[in-house]
Amino acid sequence: MRNVFIPVMSLIVLLSISLFNNVSASENHNIVVEDGYARESIPGTTISSAYMTIKNTSASDIRLVSATSTVSDRIELHQHTMVDGLMRMRQRDNVDILANDSTVFQPSGFHLMIFNLKQPLKAKENIIITLHFDNESSVDVSYTVKGLKQKKHHHH
Ligand SMILES: [Cu+2]
Numbered sequence: 001m002r003n004v005f006i007p008v009m010s011l012i013v014l015l016s017i018s019l020f021n022n023v024s025a026s027e028n029h030n031i032v033v034e035d036g037y038a039r040e041s042i043p044g045t046t047i048s049s050a051y052m053t054i055k056n057t058s059a060s061d062i063r064l065v066s067a068t069s070t071v072s073d074r075i076e077l078h079q080h081t082m083v084d085g086l087m088r089m090r091q092r093d094n095v096d097i098l099a100n101d102s103t104v105f106q107p108s109g110f111h112l113m114i115f116n117l118k119q120p121l122k123a124k125e126n127i128i129i130t131l132h133f134d135n136e137s138s139v140d141v142s143y144t145v146k147g148l149k150q151k152k153h154h155h156h
Contacts, residue, residue, distance in 0.1 A: 030058035031097070031133065036143040038114070041121045048121050050112040050129060050143050051105045056097040063134040064095045067112050071127050074115040080108050089113075094134070123147030
């Protein structure tokens with residue numbers, strides 16, 4: 001019994017240490033991400049976009065600087081803006097989430113632009129995208145893939 005017991009205890013201790021390290025190294029309790037969803041990829045394309053609301057519950061501004069995922073090696077921060085009555089999309093180096101405030105990523109605003117998808121995104125799947133902030137913290141966010149038919153109401 002003793003021979004079995006000791007390895008099991010060691011394993012539990014090791015697991016606890018690694019869990020603790022993960023939490024202290026990456027989890028940011030001041031950042032809460034809600035309503036994450038991504039778009040199903042259009043057949044024949046390898047791009048998609050993802051949206052969410054990022055809440056900053058701390059008293060300091062936090063800056064989103066990048067996003068990474070196993071689904072793609074190239075995810076950019078983008079913003080849609082109206083230029084001369086036309087919707088333009090441009091890349092941003094970062095997006096600020098102000099202290100005790102939130103920033104909404106939504107169609108026609110900020111979004112995560114996913115390029116070079118390794119596999120098409122299908123409706124109802126979940127993908128994980130890690131958001132990286134300027135205080136060296138990061139948050140893993142789950143995004144539900146929405147079908148193309150659920151596209152938002154267009155204003156004609
Ligand atoms: Cu874009």
